[in-house]
Amino acid sequence: MADLNPISAWRRFLALPNENRTKTVVIAFLVSAICALMVSGATVVLRPIQTANRAAEQQARLEALIAGIPGMTQLLEQSGGKLSTVVINLPKGAAAEDVTPENLPTALESASNWKTLSPGEDTAGLGRRPDFVQIYLLRNDAGDIQLALLPISGAGYIGPIDAILALDGDMNTVAGLAITNQAETPGLGGRIEEPAFLAQFPGTELYDAAGNIRFEVAHGKAGNDYEVDGITGATRTSNAFTRIMRFWLGPDGYGPLIAAVKRGEF
Helix, strand or coil: CCCCCHHHHHHHHHCCCCCCHHHHHHHHHHHHHHHHHHHHHHHHHHHHHHHHHHHHHHHHHHHHHHHCCCCHHHHHHHCCCCCEEEEEECCCCEECCCCCCCCHHHHCCCHHHEEECCCCCCCCCCCEEECEEEEEEEECCCCCEEEEEEEEEEECCCCEEEEEEEEECCCCEEEEEEEEECCCCCCCHHHHHCHHHHCCCCCCECECCCCCECCEECCCCCCCCCEECCCCCCHHHHHHHHHHHHHHHCCCCCHHHHHHHHCCCC
16 A cells, blocks of 8 residues: 655655756755745735835935925924825826825836826926826815925936925925935036035926916026026036926926816815
């Protein structure tokens, strides 16, 4: 009668010569399977930690940005020190109905929730733009928006540029700007994250009375309320940042949301 004991079978298998082809293939398969399980397990265990770390980094950047906006710390203290988090449906300029901060990463895994931009639309060099974006709002007791923090991104001269644009409640005046990621040339375009450059943004206006986007990083000194000084020797980075800002302020970016807020509909 055949011995069906799995332990005995395993021992007989291990007793096979090491050069046995079957033993080599089985052992290789088992090692691969065990490694795959360990990697999968580590990914599952570490994912919440990685998510928490990213959230903490984002919160630190937001706090740093807010701290640099005159009077904003006091406003936050009066309101309990909390910004509300909202996922925006960009094409509609309204709060998303079924997408929340918790399920936003899953929603953005679907290609149907992205818009492929034509060359004429893609002034920021994104290639495609998500339909849903998480933003941060501070409202007063009457429910009016006092501050909006809007993530923006696009292609710089060397690599991607990511930033958070803070707008006053009129949605036309810059309250502050924080560069969260950039890979521009150190000492040239990389100066976009220096305090001296960022300090120019508060008070800068974005649209004229007719609603046209006027913001620009100037080639030299700013000449009006819509411009900030350019960076000497970094014309391409300055131009790229102008394009990034204008894209996100336009119809394929936050334009519909900004219009809705100005109409009192948000």
